[in-house]
Amino acid sequence: MTEPRLRVSDEDGETWDDPSEDQIQRLYAGLNLRRRFLVLDRLDVPEAEVGRHYLQLALNDDLTMVIEYRQGSAATHYRADVPLPSDQGGEEIALPVLLGWASGRPGWSEGLSWVRWDTARECPWGA
Template sequence: MPEPVLRALGEDGSSYDDPSEDLLFDLVGQVGDGELEFLIVERTTDPNGLTYVQTKLGEHGDWLVERQEGSIHRHYETVAQDSHDAHRMVVGWAFEIPGWDLGLSWARHDPSDWHGLPAPSEGLLGRIRGFLGRRPGTSPK
């Protein structure tokens, strides 16, 4: 059986290899319903685990969508207006749909701007990995 290319993760310990667009829709919906705090979809082909997209519901009903492209120096965020928008961004990134990010305004984060906050590689995704008891590119125990 081939190794998965994508893995979806929730803070509740859920993990799904090669999630479908429909499953990602359900998982984003769980974030919106409060069943999950956030959703991360990572590319398992990155041995360092630094290539992923993540989304969570913001304090004011908007959706934060972040992506990282293999390095903490290539970490970006934008805001989606609703769960459908967030789903479209997550799916576009995950399945590398041409033009998925056209018209979106991405803010780049410089690691020096985190002022003592955990870097993305050590923050949310790192906490998920710690919770799941695994390292990048490995399956949960």
């Protein structure tokens, strides 16, 4: 059996190894104000890099979203806002980002305006 290359987890701590695109879409569709986020962790990186290659999506109170990704060092840590609520067009923006990142599809990040993450100034995931 091969080691998983991707792990998805939710706010409840449930995990799915190597989920299909359909599974990721269902997990995204299940987000709500009680289950606000998904974390996609890349596991097919050198052992010292595990935990430093991920994409996270979190719902805000108004159902807009924040997406964060990191591809190694802190210098490759970015975030973007999805200004439309998930039920009013936000899905068309967020879902291609999740699926594209998970599969390593070229251009997955092009639909959003990314800014470097600054931990001294912001923490959209809460305290």
